[in-house]
Amino acid sequence: MRATRAPLAEMVDTGRARRARGGPDPDEIRAFRAQRRRLLRGGIIGGLGAAGLGSALLTLMESPAFAGEDADVEILQTAASIENLAVAAYDTALTLDFIGGASAIPVVTAFATTTRDQHAEHAAAFNAAVTKLGGREQDQPDPVLNEMVEQAVPGLTGPGPVVDLALELENTAAQTYVANVGALGDLNARKVTASIMGVEAQHVSVLLAVKALLEAGAPQLIALPTQLDALPGAAGDVGFPNAFSKTADARPADEGAVK
Amino acid sequence: MTPPREPMEIGERELLGLTAELEETHRATLPVMREALEEWSAERREADDGPALDVASLVPTRRGFLLGSGVALGALLLAACSDDDDDSSGGNSTDLAVAALAASLENLAVETYQAGIDAAVAGAFGRVPPAVVAFAVTAQAQHRDHAAAWNSALKAAGRKPVRGVDETVKTAIVDPALAQLSDLPGLAQLALDLENVAAATYLNGIGVVKDAGGLKTAAAIQPVEMQHAAILNFVLGQYPVPDAFAGTEGARTTTDKIG
Numbered sequence: 001m002r003a004t005r006a007p008l009a010e011m012v013d014t015g016r017a018r019r020a021r022g023g024p025d026p027d028e029i030r031a032f033r034a035q036r037r038r039l040l041r042g043g044i045i046g047g048l049g050a051a052g053l054g055s056a057l058l059t060l061m062e063s064p065a066f067a068g069e070d071a072d073v074e075i076l077q078t079a080a081s082i083e084n085l086a087v088a089a090y091d092t093a094l095t096l097d098f099i100g101g102a103s104a105i106p107v108v109t110a111f112a113t114t115t116r117d118q119h120a121e122h123a124a125a126f127n128a129a130v131t132k133l134g135g136r137e138q139d140q141p142d143p144v145l146n147e148m149v150e151q152a153v154p155g156l157t158g159p160g161p162v163v164d165l166a167l168e169l170e171n172t173a174a175q176t177y178v179a180n181v182g183a184l185g186d187l188n189a190r191k192v193t194a195s196i197m198g199v200e201a202q203h204v205s206v207l208l209a210v211k212a213l214l215e216a217g218a219p220q221l222i223a224l225p226t227q228l229d230a231l232p233g234a235a236g237d238v239g240f241p242n243a244f245s246k247t248a249d250a251r252p253a254d255e256g257a258v259k
Numbered sequence: 260m261t262p263p264r265e266p267m268e269i270g271e272r273e274l275l276g277l278t279a280e281l282e283e284t285h286r287a288t289l290p291v292m293r294e295a296l297e298e299w300s301a302e303r304r305e306a307d308d309g310p311a312l313d314v315a316s317l318v319p320t321r322r323g324f325l326l327g328s329g330v331a332l333g334a335l336l337l338a339a340c341s342d343d344d345d346d347s348s349g350g351n352s353t354d355l356a357v358a359a360l361a362a363s364l365e366n367l368a369v370e371t372y373q374a375g376i377d378a379a380v381a382g383a384f385g386r387v388p389p390a391v392v393a394f395a396v397t398a399q400a401q402h403r404d405h406a407a408a409w410n411s412a413l414k415a416a417g418r419k420p421v422r423g424v425d426e427t428v429k430t431a432i433v434d435p436a437l438a439q440l441s442d443l444p445g446l447a448q449l450a451l452d453l454e455n456v457a458a459a460t461y462l463n464g465i466g467v468v469k470d471a472g473g474l475k476t477a478a479a480i481q482p483v484e485m486q487h488a489a490i491l492n493f494v495l496g497q498y499p500v501p502d503a504f505a506g507t508e509g510a511r512t513t514t515d516k517i518g
Contacts, residue, residue: 198458198481198485245478
């Protein structure tokens with residue numbers, strides 16, 4: 001991760017600082033929604049309503065904006081921005097001869113091409129969910145991640161750094177979506193996000209396996225079908241290092257929202 | 260004279276090494292999960308003013324983590340149960356049924372991987388490549404962790420842990436496949452079928468579970484099952500990320516018989 005380690009460290013710090021400044025956080029949104037449910041179920045609102053004092057508050061709390069549709073839109077726009085960036089990053093990678101050209105490993109080229117297309121489909125799905133909620137489509141990349149990618153591009157001098165950069169993007173996407181699933185109030189938005197998070201995790205698995213084989217000096221084993229007998233043991237489980245998905249590197253919920 | 264069994268390409272030292280790596284991974288993720296437990300504990304306190312989870316008392320071991328996470332989730336399920344007493348949707352009973360279904364599917368996966376490992380040790384498949392051994396050992400351990408998480412949740416919610424397997428899936432898929440099993444690709448295909456069923460079931464569950472802790476747990480596990488599927492596709496010589504979106508086709512329902 002030579003080319004991207006420093007920019008990534010800055011990016012993570014930026015994200016943490018942003019969250020610390022009070023940007024929307026999936027867990028805060030989740031907690032808000034839980035509290036709202038309890039209030040609506042409990043006697044507080046009912047009591048106020050009976051006294052003729054709570055109808056306005058009740059109406060406000062049941063309104064889409066108060067219920068968090070705005071938060072849902074921001075979360076979905078951020079997801080679309082991550083996907084837009086992934087598409088652009090794979091497009092850039094495919095212009096490199098050792099990824100998309102004559103000297104590339106064919107399976108790596110096929111993976112980069114297919115994955116790029118899958119991210120384009122994800123972006124379209126997130127934007128469709130955004131417009132369904134009345135929001136504006138996000139056609140721009142996540143600004144913070146985009147800066148990281150731009151800084152990393154000059155260091156993409158071989159397959160290794162490209163795989164590292166792709167791993168960071170895929171991990172970030174997967175962790176962001178896992179973190180957001182519980183925070184989304186709209187069921188359609190939640191289902192769309194949930195149907196994508198596992199695919200990003202699969203991209204991570206493939207990239208981890210490719211990275212392991214490159215580092216083992218066995219690029220010839222990056223093939224379909226591969227020589228199963230020749231694979232090192234680590235290739236079997238390097239692709240799923242955690243029993244439970246992590247969320248520590250999730251991006252702030254509003255980082256890619258349309259301003 | 261019966262020919263001698265051909266041993267698996269794994270020794271005790273390699274097995275111990277794999278176990279050590281797993282333990283290391285769990286230790287590395289513990290701080291993150293402890294943070295999640297604290298959040299869940301706080302939500303429990305807000306929910307019903309009941310006794311708080313003593314998060315600090317959780318010992319830093321994998322077993323402790325799993326028990327702790329389950330207790331926290333179970334507490335939330337209990338809280339949701341009291342909330343749902345006046346909720347006509349019956350969300351909590353659904354959540355608990357999904358948790359039981361999930362545990363039974365995880366138990367079935369553990370059992371099936373064990374059957375495959377036993378057959379391999381008995382020489383049923385000839386020489387087993389190291390990567391396949393590593394995959395089976397780690398995937399089985401992760402399914403065991405998943406089952407333990409759901410069972411701890413059920414136990415803490417006052418329900419009996421699910422020790423049995425999903426008999427519906429076992430009868431329809433596993434038993435017929437095991438009866439005809441003669442080679443590694445057959446075993447890999449059976450494992451892939453089970454991983455796909457589990458991933459689809461979790462995705463379906465995310466659309467119906469109401470409890471925040473339950474959602475968080477399902478979202479943390481579903482991508483891992485999909486990662487298992489990606490590597491199994493690779494082992495079978497198939498493209499590892501065949502679909503841009505995870506689907507619910509093949510998802511099991513809470514009407515399945517649990518043995």
